[in-house]
Amino acid sequence: MLGLNKRDTSFLIIVILLTMFTPFLMQPFSEGSAMAQFNGGYPDLMAKVAIFGIFAMGFNILFGLTGYLSFGHAAFLGVGSYSAVWMFKLLTLNVFPAIILSVIVAGLFSLLIGYISLRRSGIYFSILTLAMAEMSYRLAYSVFTPLTNGETGLQLRPGDPRILDAADASRYPNLFGLELSTSYKLEVLNHVFTFNVGFYFCAVIAIIAFYLTLRIFRSPFGMMLRAVKSNQNRMSFTGLNPRPYTLAAFVISGMYAGLAGGLLAVMDPLAGAERMQWTVGGEVVIMTILGGAGTLLGPVLGAGAIKYLENIFSKINETVLHSWFSFMPDGMEDVVVSFFAFFTGKGWALTLGLMFMLVVTFLPGGLVEGGQRIWNKIRRKKPDTPNNNPAE
Amino acid sequence: MSILEVENIGKRFGGLKALDNVNLSIKEGTVHALIGPNGAGKSTLLNVLVGKLVPDTGSVMFDGQSVLGRAPHEINQMGISRVFQTPEIFGDLSVMENMMIPCFAKRDGSFRMHALERMMDEKQIVASAEEMLVEMNMIDKREMHAAAMSRGDKRRLEIGMCLAQQPRLLLLDEPTAGMARADTNNTIDLLRQISEERDITIVIIEHDMHVVFSLAQRITVLAQGTPLVEDTPDNIKGHPKVREAYLGETAV
Numbered sequence A: 001m002l003g004l005n006k007r008d009t010s011f012l013i014i015v016i017l018l019t020m021f022t023p024f025l026m027q028p029f030s031e032g033s034a035m036a037q038f039n040g041g042y043p044d045l046m047a048k049v050a051i052f053g054i055f056a057m058g059f060n061i062l063f064g065l066t067g068y069l070s071f072g073h074a075a076f077l078g079v080g081s082y083s084a085v086w087m088f089k090l091l092t093l094n095v096f097p098a099i100i101l102s103v104i105v106a107g108l109f110s111l112l113i114g115y116i117s118l119r120r121s122g123i124y125f126s127i128l129t130l131a132m133a134e135m136s137y138r139l140a141y142s143v144f145t146p147l148t149n150g151e152t153g154l155q156l157r158p159g160d161p162r163i164l165d166a167a168d169a170s171r172y173p174n175l176f177g178l179e180l181s182t183s184y185k186l187e188v189l190n191h192v193f194t195f196n197v198g199f200y201f202c203a204v205i206a207i208i209a210f211y212l213t214l215r216i217f218r219s220p221f222g223m224m225l226r227a228v229k230s231n232q233n234r235m236s237f238t239g240l241n242p243r244p245y246t247l248a249a250f251v252i253s254g255m256y257a258g259l260a261g262g263l264l265a266v267m268d269p270l271a272g273a274e275r276m277q278w279t280v281g282g283e284v285v286i287m288t289i290l291g292g293a294g295t296l297l298g299p300v301l302g303a304g305a306i307k308y309l310e311n312i313f314s315k316i317n318e319t320v321l322h323s324w325f326s327f328m329p330d331g332m333e334d335v336v337v338s339f340f341a342f343f344t345g346k347g348w349a350l351t352l353g354l355m356f357m358l359v360v361t362f363l364p365g366g367l368v369e370g371g372q373r374i375w376n377k378i379r380r381k382k383p384d385t386p387n388n389n390p391a392e
Numbered sequence B: 001m002s003i004l005e006v007e008n009i010g011k012r013f014g015g016l017k018a019l020d021n022v023n024l025s026i027k028e029g030t031v032h033a034l035i036g037p038n039g040a041g042k043s044t045l046l047n048v049l050v051g052k053l054v055p056d057t058g059s060v061m062f063d064g065q066s067v068l069g070r071a072p073h074e075i076n077q078m079g080i081s082r083v084f085q086t087p088e089i090f091g092d093l094s095v096m097e098n099m100m101i102p103c104f105a106k107r108d109g110s111f112r113m114h115a116l117e118r119m120m121d122e123k124q125i126v127a128s129a130e131e132m133l134v135e136m137n138m139i140d141k142r143e144m145h146a147a148a149m150s151r152g153d154k155r156r157l158e159i160g161m162c163l164a165q166q167p168r169l170l171l172l173d174e175p176t177a178g179m180a181r182a183d184t185n186n187t188i189d190l191l192r193q194i195s196e197e198r199d200i201t202i203v204i205i206e207h208d209m210h211v212v213f214s215l216a217q218r219i220t221v222l223a224q225g226t227p228l229v230e231d232t233p234d235n236i237k238g239h240p241k242v243r244e245a246y247l248g249e250t251a252v
């Protein structure tokens, strides 16, 4: 089906189902229970998971397949957001022209940056991308303020021309009239599930992006990208020019990043330069490696895990900690609370860093490798038990 | 008619003259062996031929066209393939994928954006890759990780990858080093068969004299970056200069 073999088709169907049922899956705890704070079924968070999933998927096409590690992809995310907001301001609040422009502009921008950075490989390539992104970030604050509106950020204004739908007084992006902020709530058995138009829009785009990634991975082009990572020497002595392959991968991943940036603007029509900062580019690196670079599902899992945990951990402030540990004697409670405060709330970055270190050290293949190990154990254990039972 | 003309090639590495005034003419359709002690400059000469190194002086003409100044992939697309002294294969890819890549390069040239095409539709490529694997007697290893193979198998895979491109000139840098005797003999048979059946010229660097004398029609002896003699195998065997410079050294 759809040009995929049986295994990939079932893989795709599972991914579609998981995505479509995210509002249930991320809302496992009943309302009012102590665990409710660990629910993640808010439209905002779910959409972020889908959007950063797209960002990481695209990044993985470059990094996972060719091995070229870019620290500058935040620049394309930011450019995507700016393009989308400009489209909202000038043409229409319909989301399609906006995200199409995001992808095109990010594609052109990544063509320029890729062309320059790919003259080098290895660490020099990484440093070049980092420098370019940092430069874009600085320029967004200075020379390009007419385009970016500097520190205030680019946002919608009542006076925007909006050539196609100026009459419409709405301030929110829409899908042919249906506002993306629209939500429907479903209450069953003490659970509240929220179905948000914006999330489902992002989810459908993410599924399309995943499908394209799958096709790229399985194509001769995907194989050439893995060949680049494996042995560039053999590649050129086999008559293949590695440069256009890496450049194509760079531009494709830049377009994914632009799409993600556009979708961020769709969910919240405001674009600021902080989206182009190198920390955002670093985050997508961490997502990809944490989930499993070079695997299909890894980057999406990494994006989901990080965005979910970020949301949970940042909410746990000292008040919350005190309520958790109130059963302890007073002195001890304070010590324990101040210890955990390092890792929660604003200290979330520390937890992320530790998590990253642990995964890179013990699970170099990321969460996907972890999943595979568990799966292999479960499958191998069963037929093996009669033979190697040490208790006998 | 000569397919490759090397004239006055010189290459220095700092104070070391790795190649010094090398002149060489390779006749089309022959197997031409390059022998000489370690460090004689044999691999360096191949590096110049495939565009990995730019020489300080001289010219290299392949089939009437200059090779110098072209990128390695362009030179390869002109019809020159090379097997390296240490196997250069795609270690992270499967054996089958290793074999498919040269088939793609042969059909599509140095770049093609086939991002949404399906591997399963590439029946022609799959067929020729499989055919080559059968010929190299490694079809049973098709799904194996190339890096997991023995050194000898890696080398045979690399030879197969070069042959899959149907080059006009095949350069082999010690192709049987690290191979078991049986594999060496298989490789000799394969190379002989190829050179007889196909329109291909082979330049082979080899230390194993059994391989050299079973295959070569001409032999050039290189010592300290300069060709000493070039002659037929029979004449080379008894040549005093060769005994002194090359066979003498291997005895030490």
Ligand SMILES: Nc1ncnc2c1ncn2[C@@H]1O[C@H](COP(=O)(O)OP(=O)(O)O)[C@@H](O)[C@H]1O
Binding pocket: B013, B016, B018, B036, B037, B038, B039, B040, B041, B042, B043, B044, B045
């Ligand atoms: N890239 C290089 N840089 C410096 N010296 C080199 C380089 N490549 C080869 N050489 C030197 O050039 C000489 C010839 O080497 P090489 O062509 O590999 O010899 P052969 O293949 O005949 O054993 C050797 O002395 C080697 O050390």
Ligand SMILES: [Mg+2]
Binding pocket: B042, B043, B044, B085, B173
């Ligand atoms: Mg050598």
